[in-house]
Structure formats: C-alpha cells, structure tokens
Amino acid sequence: MKNASRASSITRRKLLKASAAGAALAAFPAPLIAQTKPFAGVTLHGASFQHRFFTLLQKYIPEFEDQTGMKVDLQLSAFPVYNQQANLELSSGGSAYDFVNVTFILAARWVAAGLLANLDEFTGDANLTPAEWNPKDFVDGAQVPYRDAKGATYGYSWEGGAMLMGLSRMDLMEKKGLKIPKTFAELQQVCAEINGTDGVAGITSFQLHHWNLPPYIQGFGGNIFRNPPGDIMPTLNTPETIQGIEFYANLLKSAPKGVLTYTEDQARQSLLTGRSNIFIHSSSWVTPILLSDESKVKETSRVVRSPAGPVHDYPASNSQGLGIPRNAKNKKAAWEFIKWALSPDISMRLVKEHGHSSICRRSIITSEAYRKLNTVNGQDLGALYLDVLELPAKGQNYMAYRTVKEFPIVGDVLNKAFEQVATGQLPAKDAMNAAQDQAIAALRRAGTQL
Amino acid sequence: MSESGIDAERRSFNVWALTPSLIVLFAVAVLPAIYLVVTSLTPFQLTTPGSATDFSSPLRNYGLLPGDPRFVNSLLVQAKLSFWSVLFQVLIGMGLALLLNVPSRFVEFARTFFLIPMVLPPIVVAVIWKLIYTPDISPLYYVAQALNFTMPALTSSVDFALTAIVIADTWEWLPFTFLMVLAALQTIPDEYSEAALVDGANKLQIFWYVTLPFITPILVISGMFRLIDSVKAFPLIFLLTSGGPGTVTEVTNYYAYLLAFDTNEIGYSSAVTVVMLLLVCGISLGLVWTGRRREALA
Numbered sequence: 001m002k003n004a005s006r007a008s009s010i011t012r013r014k015l016l017k018a019s020a021a022g023a024a025l026a027a028f029p030a031p032l033i034a035q036t037k038p039f040a041g042v043t044l045h046g047a048s049f050q051h052r053f054f055t056l057l058q059k060y061i062p063e064f065e066d067q068t069g070m071k072v073d074l075q076l077s078a079f080p081v082y083n084q085q086a087n088l089e090l091s092s093g094g095s096a097y098d099f100v101n102v103t104f105i106l107a108a109r110w111v112a113a114g115l116l117a118n119l120d121e122f123t124g125d126a127n128l129t130p131a132e133w134n135p136k137d138f139v140d141g142a143q144v145p146y147r148d149a150k151g152a153t154y155g156y157s158w159e160g161g162a163m164l165m166g167l168s169r170m171d172l173m174e175k176k177g178l179k180i181p182k183t184f185a186e187l188q189q190v191c192a193e194i195n196g197t198d199g200v201a202g203i204t205s206f207q208l209h210h211w212n213l214p215p216y217i218q219g220f221g222g223n224i225f226r227n228p229p230g231d232i233m234p235t236l237n238t239p240e241t242i243q244g245i246e247f248y249a250n251l252l253k254s255a256p257k258g259v260l261t262y263t264e265d266q267a268r269q270s271l272l273t274g275r276s277n278i279f280i281h282s283s284s285w286v287t288p289i290l291l292s293d294e295s296k297v298k299e300t301s302r303v304v305r306s307p308a309g310p311v312h313d314y315p316a317s318n319s320q321g322l323g324i325p326r327n328a329k330n331k332k333a334a335w336e337f338i339k340w341a342l343s344p345d346i347s348m349r350l351v352k353e354h355g356h357s358s359i360c361r362r363s364i365i366t367s368e369a370y371r372k373l374n375t376v377n378g379q380d381l382g383a384l385y386l387d388v389l390e391l392p393a394k395g396q397n398y399m400a401y402r403t404v405k406e407f408p409i410v411g412d413v414l415n416k417a418f419e420q421v422a423t424g425q426l427p428a429k430d431a432m433n434a435a436q437d438q439a440i441a442a443l444r445r446a447g448t449q450l
Numbered sequence: 451m452s453e454s455g456i457d458a459e460r461r462s463f464n465v466w467a468l469t470p471s472l473i474v475l476f477a478v479a480v481l482p483a484i485y486l487v488v489t490s491l492t493p494f495q496l497t498t499p500g501s502a503t504d505f506s507s508p509l510r511n512y513g514l515l516p517g518d519p520r521f522v523n524s525l526l527v528q529a530k531l532s533f534w535s536v537l538f539q540v541l542i543g544m545g546l547a548l549l550l551n552v553p554s555r556f557v558e559f560a561r562t563f564f565l566i567p568m569v570l571p572p573i574v575v576a577v578i579w580k581l582i583y584t585p586d587i588s589p590l591y592y593v594a595q596a597l598n599f600t601m602p603a604l605t606s607s608v609d610f611a612l613t614a615i616v617i618a619d620t621w622e623w624l625p626f627t628f629l630m631v632l633a634a635l636q637t638i639p640d641e642y643s644e645a646a647l648v649d650g651a652n653k654l655q656i657f658w659y660v661t662l663p664f665i666t667p668i669l670v671i672s673g674m675f676r677l678i679d680s681v682k683a684f685p686l687i688f689l690l691t692s693g694g695p696g697t698v699t700e701v702t703n704y705y706a707y708l709l710a711f712d713t714n715e716i717g718y719s720s721a722v723t724v725v726m727l728l729l730v731c732g733i734s735l736g737l738v739w740t741g742r743r744r745e746a747l748a
Contacts, residue, residue, distance in 0.1 A: 084711050091496045113499070207692060257585040258603030260695055266584070275586065409713045416520075420696035423608045438519065445514055446715055447493055447501070 037069030039333045046337065047075045047089075048101035049082035051320070053158055056354050057341055064340050070333055090115040095327040098334040102155035102321040107145040108229065109405035110323075116154040117324040122335045123153070133339055134363075139386065140393035142319035142360040145403045155321030156342050157360040161282030162388035163215065163315040165306040166289050168274045168297040172197055180304055184219055187278075187307045188251060194277045195254035202254030204276035206267040209418045210411035212280070214401065215316050216251075217244030219309015224401040224410055232406045233450055234439040236414060237432040240311070245432060249422040260419060272296060280306045282318070283385050284358045290376040291355070303379055305388070314398045315388050319360060357382065360389070406443055413439045483727070490724045494717035501717070511721035521722060524702040525729075530612060531701055532680040535619040540673045542620065543627025544665070548657070550628075551635045561632070568625035576689035579618040583690060605690050611698050618686050623679065627672045634668040635661070667741070674737040678730055702726050 048054055054076055061072050077085060086100055090110060102110060110116050122128045123135045138157055146155035167173070167180065172194055181187040191202030205212050214224060222240030226233040235241060252259055256270060264285060271279040271289055274297040279286055288294065289301040306315045322341065324334045340346065347364045350356040357374050364370055365386050374381040392399040401407060417435035420426045426434070443450060491508035494501045515521050546564065550557050567575060583605045585591045594601045604614040642660045651659070684703055687693060693700035693708070702722060709719035 080711065087496050087714065091499075207694075258583075258606050260606035261584075261603070261691060266586075270586070409715075412708060412712055416694070416696050416700075419694045423606070423695040425608055425696050425698075434519075441518070442713070442715075445718060446495060446713070447498060 039330075039336065040069030042070040042330055042333045043073055044070050044098045044330055044333050044337055045073045045075075045096060046099040046334070047077070047082060047086060047097050048322075049079040049103070050076045051159065052356065053350070053358075056350055056356055057346070060346060060349070064337065067340075068333075068336060070336075072337065090325055093327055095325070095329050097325055098328045098330045099322055099324050099337055102146060102323040104145055104318040104320055105402060105407065107155065107321065108403035111146065111148050111154045112405060115326055117326050117328065117331055119153045119156065119323065119335070119338075122332075122339075128332070128335060129339060133343065137344070137361050137363050138342075139360045139362050139365070139389050141317060141390045144393055144397055144399070145319065146321045146323070155323035156338060157319035157321045158342055159320040160358050160360045160385070160389045161284065161316075161318040162385045163280060163306050163317060164283045164286045164384055164388065165278060165280045165304050166271055166286035167278055167302045167304070168271050168289055169194070169198075169200055169277045169300055170302055171300040172200060172277065180302065181307050182305075183307050184216070184247060184309050188247070191251055191254035191278060200274065201256045201270070201276040203251060203278040203280075204255055204262065204267045204270040205252060205259055205279070206262040206264045206281075207260060208264070209415045210407075211316065213244065213248050213414070213418055215280075215306065215314055216248045216309065217241050218312050218314040218398055220244045220247070221309075221311035223398075224407070224414065225404065228400040229404045232404055232443075232448070234410050234413075234436055234443070236410070236417065236439055237429070237436040242428045242432050244309075245418060245421055246428045249418065249428070252422055260422060274300070282316075282358075283381065283388075287357075287381055290379070290381070302377075303381060303384065305384060312398070315391065316402075317389050317392055317399060318402070319389075357385070362386070406446075406448055409442045409446060410439045413442060486720050486727075487724055489717055490720035492717045494715075494720070496714040496716060511718050512725075514718070515721060515725065520697060520700065520705055521702070523697050524700050524705040527612065527697070527699060528681065528701040528703075531615060531619070531683060531699075532677055534613075534616045535623070535680050535683075536673055536676045538616065538620040539624050539627045539676050540669055543624050543672070544631045544669065546624070546628045547631035547635055548661075551632060564628055565625045567622045568629075570622070572622070572685040573689070575618065575622045576685045579614075579621075579686065580689055583614055606695050608695055608698055611691050611695060615683065615686050615690060615699055618690065619680065619683050622686075623676055627669075627676065630668050630672040631665055634665040638664045670737070670741055674734065674741075677737070678734055681726065681730055 054074065058074065061074070065071055076082075082101065083103055083106060086097075086103070087106065088094075089096055090100070091113065102116065123133075129135075135153070135156070139160065142157040142160045143153065146157065147153055165181075170180075173179070173190065176193055176197070178190050178193060179186075181190045193202075194200060195202035217223065217240065220240045220243040222238050222242075222244050223235055225231065226235050256262075256276060259267075262270075264281070267276070267279055267281070268285050268288065270276040271286070272292065272295045283303075287303055289297055290303055295301070322338045324331055324338070328334055342361070344361060344363060347359045347361045348367070348369065350359060351364060351370050351373060355373060357370070359365070365382050370382050371380060374385075413435050417431045420431045421428045425431070440450060489502070490511055492502055492504050493507075493510065494504075550561055550564075570578075582588050582590055583603075585601070585603050591601055602610060604610045638661065643656050646656045646660050681701075681703060683701065684707070687699055687701060687704045688707075691699040693704045703726065706719045706722040706726065709715045709722060
C-alpha cells in the first residue's frame with residue numbers, strides 16, 4: 001500500500017511537471033527556439049574571390065554556424081573568374097547568392113544599377129543591428145565606393161589596400177648618401193642612382209598599369225576622367241596626364257627586365273629578396289619586407305608614405321566590401337553573416353591570431369594590440385595604413401575615377417597606351433592622343449553619353 | 451519487297467537512328483552559335499538592362515568594326531602569328547619526320563618524346579614558356595649571362611614578343627605535323643626510292659621527286675588543321691603577354707575576350723567573334739576546295 005501510494009504520488013508529480021512543461025512550450029515555443037538557433041535550417045550561399053581574409057574566416061565559420069543554426073556555403077574563385085560570375089549573376093537578376101563580395105572596381109556599377117540591397121535598412125533597425133556594431137567605425141575612405149549619390153550604403157569593407165612605398169636596401173642608399181624620396185623628383189633620382197648597384201634594380205612594378213600609373217598622373221595634376229563620377233569625359237591626352245605617363249615610363253627604365261609583364265608576386269619577390277630596391281603598392285604587398293619570414297632584407301628595409309607629386313599627394317587606395325544582392329533569398333541571414341564577419345570581435349581575432357592587418361575598422365586599427373603587432377623597427381605601419389586609407393574621403397574623392405562603371409573600358413585603353421610609350425613604340429603625346437580617341441569611341445560604342 | 455522499298459526502309463532507319471545524335475549536336479553546337487549571332491545584333495552590355503533584347507540597330511556592331519583600329523590590328527597580328535607558326539610547324543615537323551623515319555629502338559623512343567608537348571594541357575605549356583621567358587628565373591637567361599650575352603626581355607619587347615609566342619606555339623603543336631608526316635612517309639613503298647637510286651638520283655632529288663609528292667596532301671591537311679587551330683592560341687597570349695606590349699600580340703580572340711569579360715561589351719565582342727568564325731570557315735572551305743581541285747587535276 002505504501003509502495004502503491006508512493007508510486008501513485010510520483011506519477012502525479014511527474015504528470016504535474018510534464019503538464020507544466022507542456023503548457024510552457026505551448027505558450028512560448030517559437031521565441032525560445034528562435035533565440036537559440038534563429039536561422040536553423042537556412043543554407044546561406046555566398047561568393048567572393050580567393051583572399052587570405054576568407055581563408056582565415058573559414059576557420060571561424062563553424063562557430064557562426066553553431067550560434068545561428070545556419071549553414072554557410074562560401075564559394076571562392078580566382079579574381080577575374082569571380083568578377084565575371086558575379087557580374088553575370090547580379091545583372092541577370094539571379095538569386096543564387098545571399099551575400100557577395102562587392103569588388104572595388106565594380107562597386108559603382110553595381111550600386112548605380114541597383115543590383116545590391118540597401119544596408120541602411122539593416123543598420124537602422126536596432127532589432128537587427130546592435131549599437132556596438134557601429135557602422136561608423138569603418139574607415140570612411142574605405143566606405144566611399146559602397147555609397148550611392150544619396151549616401152545610402154550598399155556594402156561594408158573587409159579589406160583595405162593603401163598604397164605605400166617599400167625600400168629594401170636602405171644600406172645601399174645610405175652608402176650612396178641617398179635619403180628616402182619624398183617627391184617624384186627625388187624618387188626618380190634615387191631609382192636611377194641605385195639601379196645596377198650590386199645587381200639591384202632601382203624599382204620594381206607589375207603589369208596592372210591602370211593601378212600603378214594613376215597616382216603619377218594625378219600627382220602631376222591630371223586624371224583619368226574630367227571630374228568623376230559626374231563628368232566621365234576621358235582626359236588621357238592632357239599635358240598633365242602625358243607628363244605622368246612619361247614620368248612613370250622613365251621610372252621603369254630602372255626596373256628589372258620584363259617588368260611590363262611582371263605579376264604582383266614577381267614584383268613582391270623581387271623586393272623581398274632585395275633584387276629591387278623600391279616597390280610602391282598596397283600595404284599587404286609591401287609590408288612583408290618587414291613582417292614576412294620570407295624576407296631576406298628585414299634589417300635593411302623601410303616602409304613609408306609613397307612620394308608626393310608636384311601638384312597632388314594622392315597615393316592610391318582601395319577596399320573590398322561585403323554586400324547583399326537585391327534579389328537574395330535570405331537577406332536577414334546574409335546580414336547576420338556580414339555583421340558577424342565584420343564584427344569588432346572577429347576583426348580583432350584576425351589581427352591577433354593571424355597578424356592579418358588590412359582590415360577597415362578604425363577602432364581595431366587604432367587599438368593598442370594592433371599597434372603593437374604592426375610596429376616594426378619603430379615604424380608604425382598601422383598609422384601609415386590608416387592615413388592613406390582615409391585620404392579619398394578627405395576633400396575630393398580622388399579615387400572616384402576607379403569606381404565609375406566606365407573605368408574598365410578606359411583603363412584597358414590606358415594600359416595599352418602606356419605599354420606603347422614604355423616600349424618606345426610611340427611618343428607619349430601620340431600614344432595618348434590615340435588613346436583619348438579610342439577611349440571616347442569605346443565609351444560611345446558602349447552607350448555612354450559624353 | 452522491291453529494291454526501292456528496301457532502300458526506303460534503310461533510309462527511314464538511318465533517319466531515326468541519326469535523329470538523337472542530330473538533336474544533341476544541334477543543342478550543343480548549333481544553338482550556341484545561333485545565340486552568338488543573335489547577340490552580335492544587339493548592344494548587349496551586362497549592366498545595361500534590356501540591352502540583350504535591343505534589336506533596334508542590328509548591324510551597328512558590324513558597322514563599327516572596320517573603324518576600330520584594335521580590331522583591324524588584331525586581325526593583322528593573328529595573320530602574322532598564324533602564318534609563321536603554321537609555316538614553322540609544317541617545315542620543322544616534316545624535317546623531324548624525315549630524320550626519324552628509320553627503324554630503330556632509339557628513334558621509337560625519340561618519337562614518343564617529341565609527342566609530349568602536344569599532349570600537355572595548354573596552360574601547362576604556357577607556364578613552361580613563362581618560366582623560360584622570365585629573365586630573373588629563366589635558365590635561358592642564366593646561360594646567356596654566363597656567356598656574357600645580353601638578352602632582351604622577350605615577352606615585353608616589341609621586336610620579340612610575337613616571335614616568343616610563335617616559338618612557344620610551334621613547340622606545342624610541332625608534334626602534330628610530325629606525327630602526320632611520319633605516318634604518310636611510312637606508307638610510301640620503298641620500290642620508288644630504290645628505283646630512283648638505281649637511276650642515279652641523289653637524296654635531294656629523291657626527296658623532291660618521290661617523297662614530296664607523296665606527302666604533299668598530308669602537309670596541306672595538317673597545315674589546314676594547324677591554321678584553324680592557330681586562331682585558338684589563347685592560353686599562350688593570356689599568360690605570356692596579355693596581348694602586349696601595347697597591342698603587339700593582341701590577336702582577335704584575345705581582343706574579343708577583353709571586350710566580353712573585361713569591359714563587358716558582350717554584343718560587340720560577339721560581332722568580333724562572328725567575323726572570326728566566318729574567316730575561319732572561309733579559310734577552311736578555301737583549303738578544302740583547293741584540295742579537291744588538286745585531286746581532280748591529279
């Protein structure tokens with residue numbers, strides 16, 4: 001009887017507990033589940049070009065999948081392949097991707113054509129974006145390409161490319177009594193004087209002339225277009241542009257043989273091994289002379305601001321962003337991913353755990369941890385990087401030429417014309433007059449009103 | 451059943467048997483070509499909505515082609531590249547075949563060795579030549595330096611860039627003509643050259659009056675194949691010179707590639723490609739017609 005009573009009471013207790021749990025679940029089932037795995041069952045499709053940032057991010061993605069319950073399918077392709085795929089996918093109104101890399105050179109085209117979702121709708125909603133995510137923390141210069149004319153934002157930058165000058169053989173320069181060049185004229189002199197000393201070339205570069213060349217054109221007061229993004233009449237044959245072309249072609253006389261067909265890797269290797277003294281390119285290509293184990297010139301290297309032209313001091317800079325296609329199926333989930341991937345936490349982990357420094361969050365770049373990791377031989381690389389990355393947002397956006405949709409057409413013409421000048425096929429004036437005509441014809445053919 | 455009835459049945463069977471293959475062939479070969487032609491009649495730009503279906507001025511792209519200096523230049527570059535590479539491939543291939551047309555184990559091994567470039571993936575061939583032509587890593591330049599000889603950077607020199615492509619293309623496709631000519635040589639009965647030898651002909655005369663007439667049709671056919679294929683020298687151009695310096699090595703298909711994938715002018719690029727297609731078809735038909743005429747005359 002006792003046993004029977006105990007059994008009966010346990011059963012009753014169990015029943016009461018079960019009823020209470022059942023009632024609770026019936027009252028609040030969805031919110032409870034949603035708070036734990038808000039995107040359970042969602043597969044998020046994203047695409048970008050291959051970059052170290054994504055390779056590192058992939059290590060953390062399982063954490064994100066655990067937090068949210070969604071599965072991330074990130075497709076990484078070679079840069080030109082990705083751009084072609086994304087261009088086709090976005091412009092045809094496809095919905096294959098939930099988030100995409102917004103490539104710097106295509107950003108204006110995609111934003112202007114309305115192919116991307118307005119991210120202000122997400123950052124403006126406190127339920128979707130907590131205050132500490134702080135969209136204003138992104139370096140303004142890096143954000144410029146992802147805004148439309150009204151100031152709406154269509155991407156957030158994950159990578160910044162700030163043009164700096166690396167010098168691998170300061171020992172040689174000191175022997176010759178040469179100082180770090182601060183102007184174009186000094187740069188020309190240093191390159192010419194070092195070239196050939198101990199088998200070292202004065203300068204190295206690579207075949208993407210429409211990246212390397214514009215800072216010289218702008219330094220002399222020229223530009224690629226008259227006043228981009230509003231006025232995109234090419235200005236390839238102005239006296240200033242011709243001066244820039246001649247200067248850069250002359251500079252490359254101090255470069256290794258075959259520099260016109262060099263890839264970025266070849267140029268970087270040439271610098272790292274001390275076969276070339278100067279390389280002016282984005283920080284991630286230049287700073288390895290101080291930071292990489294491969295560098296054979298750590299003791300004799302310096303990284304500084306690139307020299308200023310007689311009219312402007314416009315080192316090139318760029319950024320790459322993450323955005324959401326207008327027709328994406330899982331916009332909220334995609335925003336969750338972007339928010340996480342570009343969060344201060346992940347950014348700091350990339351810096352601390354992998355030494356990945358080319359991020360675009362100001363709070364991280366100016367942090368003590370970042371500064372400590374990126375100060376080498378007394379050189380604060382972070383401060384240099386931030387300084388250059390900020391420039392396009394101060395005053396006139398001098399990098400606007402690169403983000404207008406007409407740039408690929410004119411850039412291609414510019415590349416060909418520069419090679420004609422550098423190889424002596426044509427005098428600069430003739431080559432650039434022909435280039436101007438070709439650029440205008442090509443733009444008109446493509447339907448641009450000039 | 452009458453004979454004509456059997457013929458009709460056989461014809462009907464052939465039609466039914468061939469239909470699936472023809473449908474597949476139409477879908478994979480003809481439809482894309484038709485789409486290419488259709489696209490060439492539009493101002494199709496990836497980022498201009500509606501441009502893919504704008505047929506308001508269908509011949510606009512074709513009208514612009516003659517006034518496009520890069521297009522005209524690309525045709526000339528293509529002609530130079532095709533002429534020299536096909537000429538070298540046919541001549542050197544024939545020379546090698548004549549040299550290696552002897553029964554010997556070593557020669558058999560050598561023949562296999564000569565075939566390697568042709569079976570390599572084109573991108574591997576391009577990488578090999580990129581290594582050879584890059585001054586700071588190339589064994590060619592080390593040797594030149596050791597001999598105190600100054601060599602220019604071949605792929606970025608106006609005078610040598612196209613030659614550099616011709617050399618690489620010849621290296622890659624020489625085995626094809628070599629193989630074809632060798633096969634032809636092995637079908638020539640020995641009696642002819644033996645008879646000529648008895649009549650007092652020297653080796654040059656035997657080659658000129660006996661061997662060459664036998665292998666001429668094969669030389670023409672392999673030359674024709676190589677001529678058509680030479681238009682596809684894309685990986686070499688892409689990796690070695692990117693069409694440069696300037697437009698020195700910019701062949702028509704590379705220009706079409708830049709238009710389509712760099713500057714997104716799909717419609718115009720399609721027009722360039724259609725012209726290329728017509729030229730290749732024209733050359734092929736011309737060569738076939740010449741071959742038939744020769745046969746008829748013989």
